[in-house]
Amino acid sequence: MTSFAFHLDYTDPTSRARLGRFETPHGVVETPIFMPVGTRGTVKGIWPDELREMGAKMILANTYHLALRPGESVVKDLGGLHAFMNWQGPILTDSGGYQVFSLAELRQMDRDRVVFKSHVDGSMFDLTPARAVQIQEDLGADVIMCLDECPPHDAPAEKMQAAVDRTTRWAALCRDAQKRPDQALFGILQGGTDQAMRERSAEGLLPLDFPGYAIGGLSVGEAPADMYSTLDFTVPLLPEHKPRYLMGVGRPIDIIEAVLRGVDMFDCVMPTRNARNATAFTSHGLVKMRNLRYQRDTRPLDANCNCPTCQQFSRGYLRHLFQVEEMLGAQALTVHNLAYYQQVMRDLRAAIKSNSAQEFRLDHLARMTADP
Amino acid sequence: MTSFAFHLDYTDPTSRARLGRFETPHGVVETPIFMPVGTRGTVKGIWPDELREMGAKMILANTYHLALRPGESVVKDLGGLHAFMNWQGPILTDSGGYQVFSLAELRQMDRDRVVFKSHVDGSMFDLTPARAVQIQEDLGADVIMCLDECPPHDAPAEKMQAAVDRTTRWAALCRDAQKRPDQALFGILQGGTDQAMRERSAEGLLPLDFPGYAIGGLSVGEAPADMYSTLDFTVPLLPEHKPRYLMGVGRPIDIIEAVLRGVDMFDCVMPTRNARNATAFTSHGLVKMRNLRYQRDTRPLDANCNCPTCQQFSRGYLRHLFQVEEMLGAQALTVHNLAYYQQVMRDLRAAIKSNSAQEFRLDHLARMTADP
Ligand SMILES: [Zn+2]
Ligand SMILES: [Zn+2]
Numbered sequence: 132m133t134s135f136a137f138h139l140d141y142t143d144p145t146s147r148a149r150l151g152r153f154e155t156p157h158g159v160v161e162t163p164i165f166m167p168v169g170t171r172g173t174v175k176g177i178w179p180d181e182l183r184e185m186g187a188k189m190i191l192a193n194t195y196h197l198a199l200r201p202g203e204s205v206v207k208d209l210g211g212l213h214a215f216m217n218w219q220g221p222i223l224t225d226s227g228g229y230q231v232f233s234l235a236e237l238r239q240m241d242r243d244r245v246v247f248k249s250h251v252d253g254s255m256f257d258l259t260p261a262r263a264v265q266i267q268e269d270l271g272a273d274v275i276m277c278l279d280e281c282p283p284h285d286a287p288a289e290k291m292q293a294a295v296d297r298t299t300r301w302a303a304l305c306r307d308a309q310k311r312p313d314q315a316l317f318g319i320l321q322g323g324t325d326q327a328m329r330e331r332s333a334e335g336l337l338p339l340d341f342p343g344y345a346i347g348g349l350s351v352g353e354a355p356a357d358m359y360s361t362l363d364f365t366v367p368l369l370p371e372h373k374p375r376y377l378m379g380v381g382r383p384i385d386i387i388e389a390v391l392r393g394v395d396m397f398d399c400v401m402p403t404r405n406a407r408n409a410t411a412f413t414s415h416g417l418v419k420m421r422n423l424r425y426q427r428d429t430r431p432l433d434a435n436c437n438c439p440t441c442q443q444f445s446r447g448y449l450r451h452l453f454q455v456e457e458m459l460g461a462q463a464l465t466v467h468n469l470a471y472y473q474q475v476m477r478d479l480r481a482a483i484k485s486n487s488a489q490e491f492r493l494d495h496l497a498r499m500t501a502d503p
Numbered sequence: 504m505t506s507f508a509f510h511l512d513y514t515d516p517t518s519r520a521r522l523g524r525f526e527t528p529h530g531v532v533e534t535p536i537f538m539p540v541g542t543r544g545t546v547k548g549i550w551p552d553e554l555r556e557m558g559a560k561m562i563l564a565n566t567y568h569l570a571l572r573p574g575e576s577v578v579k580d581l582g583g584l585h586a587f588m589n590w591q592g593p594i595l596t597d598s599g600g601y602q603v604f605s606l607a608e609l610r611q612m613d614r615d616r617v618v619f620k621s622h623v624d625g626s627m628f629d630l631t632p633a634r635a636v637q638i639q640e641d642l643g644a645d646v647i648m649c650l651d652e653c654p655p656h657d658a659p660a661e662k663m664q665a666a667v668d669r670t671t672r673w674a675a676l677c678r679d680a681q682k683r684p685d686q687a688l689f690g691i692l693q694g695g696t697d698q699a700m701r702e703r704s705a706e707g708l709l710p711l712d713f714p715g716y717a718i719g720g721l722s723v724g725e726a727p728a729d730m731y732s733t734l735d736f737t738v739p740l741l742p743e744h745k746p747r748y749l750m751g752v753g754r755p756i757d758i759i760e761a762v763l764r765g766v767d768m769f770d771c772v773m774p775t776r777n778a779r780n781a782t783a784f785t786s787h788g789l790v791k792m793r794n795l796r797y798q799r800d801t802r803p804l805d806a807n808c809n810c811p812t813c814q815q816f817s818r819g820y821l822r823h824l825f826q827v828e829e830m831l832g833a834q835a836l837t838v839h840n841l842a843y844y845q846q847v848m849r850d851l852r853a854a855i856k857s858n859s860a861q862e863f864r865l866d867h868l869a870r871m872t873a874d875p
Contacts, residue, residue: 172823176830179815201798201823208799209819217815426573427580443551443589447581451544451573458548458830 135315135342137374141484147366147393148488150480153374155221155273156313157213160188161480162374162395165386165472166223168403171196172206172216175403176462177469179217185438185470186477189221189273191398194266195230199249199256203269211271223274223398225378226263226305226319229281229347242297243304260304268311276345277305279319284353291328295321298347299335306339317343317376320368324353324361333368344369345376346394350385359388366393383412383475384499387492390479402472406464409453412471416499418446420464425450438470439463507687507714509746513856519738519765520860522852525746527593527645528685529585532560533852534746534767537758537844538595540775543568544578544588547775548834549841551589557810557842558849561593561645563770566638567602571621571628575641583643595646595770597750598635598677598691601653601719614669615676632676640683648717649677651691656725663700667693670719671707678711689715689748692740696725696733705740716741717748718766722757731760738765755784755847756871759864762851774844778836781825784843788871790818792836797822810842811835 134156141150151162167174167182170193174182182190192212197203209215212222231237235247238255245258260278267275278301280294298321309316318341322328336344346365349358362377369375376396377389386397402412409420413433418425420432428446440449440463452460475495482491506528513522523534539546539554542565546554554562564584569575581587584594603609607619610627617630632650639647650673652666670693681688690713694700708716718737721730734749741747748768749761758769774784781792785805790797792804800818812821812835824832847867854863 171827171829172820173829173831176834178811178831178834180811196827200827201819205799205819205823209801209817215817215820215823217820427577429581439550439552445581445587447573447577448544448587448589451577451587455543455568455572457543457545458833459545459550461830462548462550462834 134313137343137372139372143391143483143486143488145486146391146488148390148483149393149395150483151374151395153395155189155315157219157221157273158188160221163386163390163476163479164189164396165476166191166396166398167469167472168193168398168400169216169218170400171200172212174465174469175407176458176465181439181466182218182469183220185466186473187220187469189223190218191223191225192216192270192272193227193230194224194263194270194276195227195234197224197270198227198266199251203266207269207271211269213271221274222272224267224270224272224276226267226276226278227258228263228279228319229379231258232281243301260301261308264305264308264316268309268314272314274315274317274343277302277316277318277341279321279347281321281348281351282323284323284348284351286323288325288328291321291323291325292331295328295332296335299332302336302339302341306341315342317341317345317374319345319347319378320365321348322365323348324357326364329361329365330368333365337368337370341373343374343376345378347378349377350380350399355385355388358385359392362389362392362394369393383472384492384495386475387479387495390483391488391492402468403465406468407461409460409464411464412468414471414498420446420449420460421453422450432467433471436467436471436474438467440467440470506685509715509744511744515763515855515858515860517858518763518860520762520855521765521767522855523746523767525593525767527561527687529591529593529645530560532593535758535762535848535851536561536768537848538563538768538770539841539844540565540770540772541588541590542772543572544584546837546841547779548830548837553811553838554590554841555592557838558845559592559841561595562590563595563597564588564642564644565599565602566596566635566642566648567599567606569596569642570599570638571623575638579641579643583641585643593646594644596639596642596644596648598639598648598650599630600635600648600651600691601751603630604653615673632673633680636677636680636688640681640686644686646687646689646715649674649688649690649713651693651719653693653720653723654695656695656720656723658695660697660700663693663695663697664703667700667704668707671704674708674711674713678713687714689713689717689746691717691719691750692737693720694737695720696729698736701733701737702740705737709740709742713745715746715748717750719750721749722752722771727757727760730757731764734761734764734766741765755844756864756867758847759851759867762855763860763864774840775837778840779833781832781836783836784840786843786870792818792821792832793825794822804839805843808839808843808846810839812839812842
């Protein structure tokens with residue numbers, strides 16, 4: 132664990148926002164940070180150097196998907212995730228828990244074991260906390276996650292509490308299973324939108340002294356306002372001098388709201404998935420690229436963006452690419468959307484530094500209502 | 504037409520191979536040249552700068568597809584093909600004739616008009632030689648093609664002769680219809696694999712004095728040996744000091760054989776289409792990327808290739824990308840296959856220059872039987 136450190140450089144006096152630097156074996160990243168998602172060991176449609184050029188510093192890959200295909204031993208034999216993907220920067224892998232409970236067909240869950248059917252080929256898969264750690268050690272990311280149980284946001288209280296307690300027990304088992312000293316194992320808080328549950332989760336996990344903590348179980352169907360209010364009482368439960376990671380969030384406004392509440396790290400498939408569905412995030416709001424109004428539009432997608440897409444292509448050309456279902460459409464919008472997210476994070480960090488994070492939030496909200 | 508010139512720099516004393524420079528309004532290209540195909544105004548999966556970096560100098564786009572979607576007036580309004588695609592080098596558009604006779608449902612063909620049903624939405628489309636030129640003038644490529652009729656390679660003699668004569672008549676109508684002085688309009692020889700037909704085609708077209716000539720009606724199902732023997736008697740029919748373009752060819756060996764017979768320009772979907780089907784062209788033959796033997800193979804796809812794919816990814820990773828149907832697999836193999844074609848052309852030009860084109864052909868054949 133000697134390769135890891137989290138330096139808190141600045142705290143916004145007007146909010147809980149903070150600026151930090153997270154040191155990992157594959158480099159230092161500035162926080163708040165957004166991590167593009169490379170589910171199966173590739174950020175869909177993007178070359179690693181395109182990610183680097185847009186300023187992405189750290190990416191995420193999914194343990195569940197990679198364990199099923201190609202299997203963690205293949206990734207290990209091919210040199211681990213960094214060599215596999217040709218990504219030299221830090222990588223985070225989730226534990227697979229979220230996918231087990233959302234994608235797979237659960238067959239059996241006892242105290243410390245989940246047996247599920249692969250959504251790919253129906254084969255049986257047996258997951259324990261120790262196995263989740265072993266898979267992630269073979270994959271070789273810089274940050275790995277404890278196996279957690281993520282219940283639906285509207286699960287009844289007893290089910291929510293059982294998930295919190297199971298997640299705490301599993302976290303201890305994950306910590307005990309960890310062998311590699313060069314990976315930071317993060318704990319994951321569960322507890323939905325209930326304050327007592329979140330407190331119970333923090334009480335169980337903080338004594339385990341993880342080098343970082345994630346907030347799981349949000350952005351799973353609850354209203355944004357409920358997510359924000361949950362962050363209001365959950366983030367202060369976490370250690371000040373350790374990175375805080377909000378899993379699977381979100382829209383730019385969600386990220387801004389969470390940063391103002393003290394979160395440091397984010398990942399989400401939204402910029403990449405929306406890109407493939409012809410929806411662009413821009414400095415003036417969402418653009419539905421297939422709209423006929425763009426057919427003869429020679430303007431760039433976003434005049435305020437200097438990504439390769441906005442530097443090279445017109446809206447009319449991008450629309451054409453989607454209309455004829457050409458791959459380059461998805462590629463170009465993915466590059467733009469991820470570049471836009473990186474730009475939001477850079478601007479947000481600058482705003483925190485200049486004590487204007489609140490103004491940044493208001494300015495962002497005002498822009499989103501404008502007509503692109 | 505003042506922007507065009509074809510300089511013959513060198514002729515191989517041991518074959519009909521030649522080195523040339525073809526000047527166009529968007530730059531000079533060295534011949535023999537291979538043009539990647541961007542059917543709908545995009546070389547599938549590839550950014551324009553990736554094409555430039557691999558050494559591609561001139562590309563092809565398909566009139567038929569672009570006329571249907573987005574329509575040539577949209578391309579024109581978006582600044583013409585060069586601005587539309589963000590490709591600053593020379594572009595060639597075919598006439599659409601080949602697709603009309605292969606993809607569309609023909610409804611009516613009279614002396615100087617083809618009425619067909621779009622394969623996209625079933626709408627009726629009315630094509631004449633003048634209309635084919637007008638569409639290509641709106642698209643704005645550097646080299647445009649006369650509308651031709653391309654019959655099946657085994658068409659009976661009377662049908663073949665009718666196609667030759669119609670193609671000749673249409674060529675004259677195309678020439679008369681041409682308004683833009685900054686596009687080179689090439690004539691297209693038809694006549695299948697029959698020497699008398701090819702002579703008849705040349706006799707009809709040469710008096711029209713086009714700035715370049717294409718050989719159509721090959722690589723449409725006939726055996727490679729029949730294509731080569733057809734080139735043996737067809738290429739010498741063409742003017743020495745004008746570029747010669749063999750349409751839709753082909754495998755690297757077909758290109759080499761044709762260059763040795765005096766052809767200067769080529770296009771083919773094979774490198775890009777095969778890439779999407781997980782088949783790579785390498786310096787040691789075809790590689791079927793999905794093969795299990797590559798699962799844990801840490802070697803680059805082609806140790807002799809310096810393309811981004813071979814510099815960055817292992818065979819094991821490329822196999823994984825195809826197994827899980829990730830876009831980056833098709834992107835990476837497309838970059839490699841096109842880079843490989845460009846490398847073959849560079850090596851072939853160097854071989855011609857050093858009077859070793861025949862040895863280059865034998866060396867290529869010997870490599871293709873090796874085990875990758
Ligand atoms: Zn952009
Ligand atoms: Zn290569």
